[in-house]
Amino acid sequence: MRKTYKKNDLISFENKIGDLYINNKLPFLFHFSGGNEEQLIDVFRDIKDGDYVISNHRSHYHALLHGIPPNELEDRILNGRSMFIYDRQRNFFSSSIIGGTPAIAAGIAWALKKKCSNKKVWCFVGDATEDNGHLFEAIRYVDGWDLPCTFVIENNNRSVEATNQERWGKTGDYQWGSRSVIKYYYKITYPHARKPGVLDLSKAIKKTDEEYFPPLKIIDYPKFEEFDSLDISYKDAINQSMTKLGEEGAIFIGYNVAKGDAMGTLKNVPPAQKIETPVAENLMSGLAIGMSFEGFLPVLFFERHDFLLVAMDAIGNHIDKIERISHGEYKVPVIIRAVTADAGPFYSGPTHSQDFTNMLRELVSFPVLDPVTGSDVLKSFKGAKESGRPALIVERKSRY
Numbered sequence: 001m002r003k004t005y006k007k008n009d010l011i012s013f014e015n016k017i018g019d020l021y022i023n024n025k026l027p028f029l030f031h032f033s034g035g036n037e038e039q040l041i042d043v044f045r046d047i048k049d050g051d052y053v054i055s056n057h058r059s060h061y062h063a064l065l066h067g068i069p070p071n072e073l074e075d076r077i078l079n080g081r082s083m084f085i086y087d088r089q090r091n092f093f094s095s096s097i098i099g100g101t102p103a104i105a106a107g108i109a110w111a112l113k114k115k116c117s118n119k120k121v122w123c124f125v126g127d128a129t130e131d132n133g134h135l136f137e138a139i140r141y142v143d144g145w146d147l148p149c150t151f152v153i154e155n156n157n158r159s160v161e162a163t164n165q166e167r168w169g170k171t172g173d174y175q176w177g178s179r180s181v182i183k184y185y186y187k188i189t190y191p192h193a194r195k196p197g198v199l200d201l202s203k204a205i206k207k208t209d210e211e212y213f214p215p216l217k218i219i220d221y222p223k224f225e226e227f228d229s230l231d232i233s234y235k236d237a238i239n240q241s242m243t244k245l246g247e248e249g250a251i252f253i254g255y256n257v258a259k260g261d262a263m264g265t266l267k268n269v270p271p272a273q274k275i276e277t278p279v280a281e282n283l284m285s286g287l288a289i290g291m292s293f294e295g296f297l298p299v300l301f302f303e304r305h306d307f308l309l310v311a312m313d314a315i316g317n318h319i320d321k322i323e324r325i326s327h328g329e330y331k332v333p334v335i336i337r338a339v340t341a342d343a344g345p346f347y348s349g350p351t352h353s354q355d356f357t358n359m360l361r362e363l364v365s366f367p368v369l370d371p372v373t374g375s376d377v378l379k380s381f382k383g384a385k386e387s388g389r390p391a392l393i394v395e396r397k398s399r400y
């Protein structure tokens with residue numbers, strides 16, 4: 001059972017963190033909660049143990065109210081993790097990237113619905129997340145598919161220091177008209193962290209990046225020598241790998257996946273394992289992340305590298321970082337299929353035929369594989385599946 005908190009308990013915790021800061025004990029960027037105690041206590045009355053709580057850069061109150069013990073939370077804050085609070089056991093997840101969480105929340109909710117679970121997802125966002133389209137995509141998706149997810153917009157009329165009106169002109173505070181959205185209003189107790197005089201970490205002793213967030217071990221796939229002698233074409237190997245992944249229960253996500261079978265490669269996959277998504281690449285990638293948290297094996301399909309750029313937050317900040325930033329608590333075994341129309345009759349002009357393989361290798365730490373032969377293709381997909389970690393596999397039209 002979670003401990004219940006009164007307004008003053010929450011304030012006392014935050015005051016204690018304030019004292020740590022004044023004594024130069026906080027090594028890293030942090031944001032105080034404050035001013036919304038009553039509203040949050042009220043919302044948390046409907047949140048059950050086992051529900052997912054998804055928070056953001058300002059997560060201390062959410063974490064306490066969802067049952068993370070104060071001493072554990074304090075320890076994490078002291079170790080530079082104020083903006084990155086996770087608890088796998090309690091289904092607590094956060095991202096300090098504005099707009100990064102709504103699609104992930106929708107993906108978790110999709111998985112919970114598929115499993116007929118009675119758990120729900122509660123995604124807390126500030127009014128700055130209302131500034132970007134990622135929230136819109138997720139709300140529309142959650143509403144359309146009746147997913148068990150509520151977005152709680154915590155409107156303090158500030159993004160860092162700028163008011164809604166200063167950001168948006170007279171449209172200011174936006175009204176959603178969605179059954180999945182709750183919005184409450186509050187006045188912040190503390191200024192935003194970056195205001196001069198509020199955050200001066202120059203005196204604090206700092207550890208290295210690696211000490212705060214130990215890097216993940218490099219993945220070496222087994223050699224799979226059994227595939228070496230096979231005489232199989234590149235395209236047949238892709239079809240065969242998809243059929244095998246389908247038999248193993250993978251879920252294929254993207255557009256032209258159910259309609260068109262991802263250029264014919266998913267013909268042997270049962271329809272229930274193909275999710276036709278809107279043309280919203282960040283949303284579909286977030287869906288894959290969220291589903292993976294609930295044990296699904298998502299295979300994300302991008303029919304051209306050019307379109308990957310729209311999903312860069314999900315790929316570079318989330319699929320790639322979640323395991324490391326959560327100290328291994330959350331894993332993201334998402335396989336990304338990235339087709340490039342690099343030559344021949346498929347060439348379709350400068351924004352439809354780019355090859356970002358090298359750029360992707362710079363961006364992410366997980367394997368970016370570029371198989372050359374049919375047997376390489378089989379090895380790549382098998383290795384990716386067995387690794388339990390993310391992988392991106394390039395598919396070249398020139399090798400089809």
Ligand SMILES: Cc1ncc(C[n+]2csc(CCOP(=O)(O)OP(=O)(O)O)c2C)c(N)n1
Nearest residue numbers: 058096097098126127128129156158159160
């Ligand atoms: C994509 C992205 N852009 C910019 C930032 C920098 N940033 C950190 S907090 C913040 C404002 C957040 O405001 P809001 O979501 O309303 O939450 P509040 O801090 O008011 O609780 C910004 C712009 C970020 N973290 N992510």
